[in-house]
Amino acid sequence: MTSRYDFRGKTALITGASSGIGRAFAFALAREGAKLLLVARSHDTLSELTAELRRDYACDADFLTADLSTSGAVDAIAAYLNASGKVVDVLVNNAGFAAYGRFEEVPLSRQRDEVLVNCMAPVALTHLVLPGMLKKSDGVILNVASTAALQPDPYMAVYGATKAFLLSFSEAVWAENRHRGVRVIAVCPGATQTGFFDVVGAQEAAVGSPMPIATVIRDAFWALDRNRSHRVVGMKNRLLANLPRLLSRQGAARLVEKILRPRQGKELATGHAIGQVPPR
Numbered sequence: 485m486t487s488r489y490d491f492r493g494k495t496a497l498i499t500g501a502s503s504g505i506g507r508a509f510a511f512a513l514a515r516e517g518a519k520l521l522l523v524a525r526s527h528d529t530l531s532e533l534t535a536e537l538r539r540d541y542a543c544d545a546d547f548l549t550a551d552l553s554t555s556g557a558v559d560a561i562a563a564y565l566n567a568s569g570k571v572v573d574v575l576v577n578n579a580g581f582a583a584y585g586r587f588e589e590v591p592l593s594r595q596r597d598e599v600l601v602n603c604m605a606p607v608a609l610t611h612l613v614l615p616g617m618l619k620k621s622d623g624v625i626l627n628v629a630s631t632a633a634l635q636p637d638p639y640m641a642v643y644g645a646t647k648a649f650l651l652s653f654s655e656a657v658w659a660e661n662r663h664r665g666v667r668v669i670a671v672c673p674g675a676t677q678t679g680f681f682d683v684v685g686a687q688e689a690a691v692g693s694p695m696p697i698a699t700v701i702r703d704a705f706w707a708l709d710r711n712r713s714h715r716v717v718g719m720k721n722r723l724l725a726n727l728p729r730l731l732s733r734q735g736a737a738r739l740v741e742k743i744l745r746p747r748q749g750k751e752l753a754t755g756h757a758i759g760q761v762p763p764r
């Protein structure tokens with residue numbers, strides 16, 4: 485699980501580094517010799533992780549607590565970077581969450597937060613760090629999208645739309661910068677072995693057996709090495725990505741509605757956010 489891209493001495497900002505895929509990116513990039521700036525809301529978890537990375541990998545690691553659904557979060561990150569003189573060479577836009585439930589039953593505030601964390605934060609952070617990367621003609625922006633980006637996702641309508649946004653945004657910025665030394669990649673994992681679906685409280689939202697986190701990191705590095713605009717993780721997922729073309733977009737939406745529909749006898753959850761224990 486190594487990359488041919490030389491991360492040594494580069495400063496990597498990873499959002500959502502406190503758990504799951506973001507945490508795994510932190511270890512992978514520490515092993516590659518990057519300096520780390522870890523961002524999430526969980527202060528104690530980030531503090532412990534930073535200490536572990538410093539101790540076990542002699543990594544120059546630091547952390548910043550920020551709620552990326554709030555308007556001042558990216559400004560606070562910008563202020564920290566200015567004050568510390570750090571320049572971000574590698575940005576991993578990984579923080580994200582999903583709400584599950586019928587669209588009209590999921591509180592609007594939660595759906596707005598999904599858009600802010602999954603879309604607006606990556607846009608604002610990319611806007612913040614891209615000029616510095618272009619000055620050096622070197623940099624990486626790695627956006628963690630999802631296979632949810634590849635077709636509509638009934639009962640996770642906003643989540644799927646945010647990931648489709650992130651995929652489209654990544655591909656466009658990739659195209660603008662592909663000859664300017666900055667690599668932009670959207671990684672699209674399917675169900676992955678993190679706490680994601682336990683916490684969301686809806687196993688029916690996980691399609692297929694969850695893949696190891698290491699597979700996501702490996703595929704991200706694979707795509708990075710080839711300056712790909714995106715990478716759907718896993719052969720099965722790459723085949724399923726053709727569903728809207730094979731069935732029509734409408735046919736794919738109907739099929740996914742059946743797959744994600746709450747199972748019989750189970751009450752429909754109303755918008756559990758990842759990171760929050762659903763009410764029983």
Ligand SMILES: NC(=O)c1ccc[n+]([C@@H]2O[C@H](COP(=O)([O-])OP(=O)(O)OC[C@H]3O[C@@H](n4cnc5c(N)ncnc54)[C@H](OP(=O)(O)O)[C@@H]3O)[C@@H](O)[C@H]2O)c1
Pocket residue numbers: 499500501502503504505506523524525526527550551552553578579580581582601628629630631672673674675676677678679680681758759
């Ligand atoms: N697991 C899957 O099956 C799967 C599949 C496809 C794509 N993904 C995507 O992979 C990414 C990582 O998810 P994961 O599976 O690793 O789940 P996870 O373990 O729940 O991690 C989510 C991360 O996002 C952070 N986060 C959530 N809301 C935040 C906010 N308002 N401000 C700042 N940070 C926030 C969380 O940190 P705090 O709670 O400490 O803030 C946590 O570190 C997400 O973008 C997700 O959509 C996951």
